[in-house]
């Protein structure tokens with residue numbers, strides 16, 4: 001960003017040097033002026049490139065001129081006014097360009113300070129000109145007109161500054177709105193894909209993931225296993241301790257399961273107290289090991305602060321994705337094995353391979 005800004009400054013100096021060269025061609029200025037102007041431009045770029053490289057100044061922030069760059073550029077223009085007062089309007093106009101570019105990143109206080117100092121520097125510079133050149137824009141007939149022209153110049157500069165400041169305020173507001181919007185998009189996306197109570201993924205989020213895994217298995221890329229997990233006799237928790245405790249149990253179950261899973265495993269709340277665990281790159285045998293670990297972690301979790309009289313356990317039906325499977329086939333198989341786990345006495349994992 002800074003490099004591009006310095007290049008823009010360089011181009012601006014080059015354009016002005018070219019115009020001055022035309023003035024030289026018309027015999028209005030000596031050859032020294034365009035050369036000196038170009039040298040000033042080169043020095044500006046070299047010095048500020050060095051300053052930014054050393055990490056001084058507002059590096060990494062907006063790509064606008066820094067205060068010191070503005071002061072330097074304005075000083076160069078006022079120097080040129082002194083050297084070629086008969087075309088001073090040209091250099092004074094360039095100050096507007098410097099303002100337009102520089103004040104975008106200044107606070108209103110800094111900008112007003114810059115305006116005041118520029119007006120003062122301009123007034124002082126004009127004082128040093130031969131009398132027929134010492135007005136800002138036109139040759140005045142008398143001192144009152146000189147003051148009037150000076151004030152007019154200052155007011156144009158001020159309006160330019162305020163306009164820029166307004167642009168800056170709008171830009172900052174726009175950036176803030178964009179950030180807020182981006183945060184809201186993230187929040188809405190989370191709401192759409194996660195279960196509000198437990199923070200696990202929801203059914204709408206997990207099913208497309210499962211579809212994707214089925215495609216990968218069909219292309220022979222990797223294995224994939226999944227499990228339907230259901231809390232045992234959860235109704236008793238609700239009936240005995242109320243829904244609030246039931247909710248807390250659900251949250252802790254999810255935290256406990258997540259703590260034992262790999263980041264690549266995806267856990268979703270599939271229904272009330274039913275969860276779907278997707279395990280990419282996992283075979284049926286490996287999935288059984290994972291689910292046993294999950295089951296034991298939940299069973300051995302400390303529940304004393306929530307439920308003292310009931311064990312909190314889970315049953316899991318595990319299966320793997322087969323190349324011939326459609327979504328419903330895998331889910332039906334996981335459901336069948338979960339049903340079997342429940343029938344065999346709960347607090348267990350049952351595997352069911354595809355035929």
Ligand SMILES: Nc1nc2c(ncn2[C@@H]2O[C@H](COP(=O)(O)OP(=O)(O)OP(=O)(O)O)[C@@H](O)[C@H]2O)c(=O)[nH]1
Pocket residue numbers: 197230231232233234235236238242243244245246247250271272273342346
């Ligand atoms: N606290 C709470 N309970 C829920 C939530 N969603 C579902 N439930 C309860 O989960 C219980 C599920 O009961 P059942 O389907 O009979 O199953 P179960 O009691 O776990 O028995 P098995 O699954 O056969 O072991 C019901 O009491 C539901 O009200 C929830 O978000 N919060």
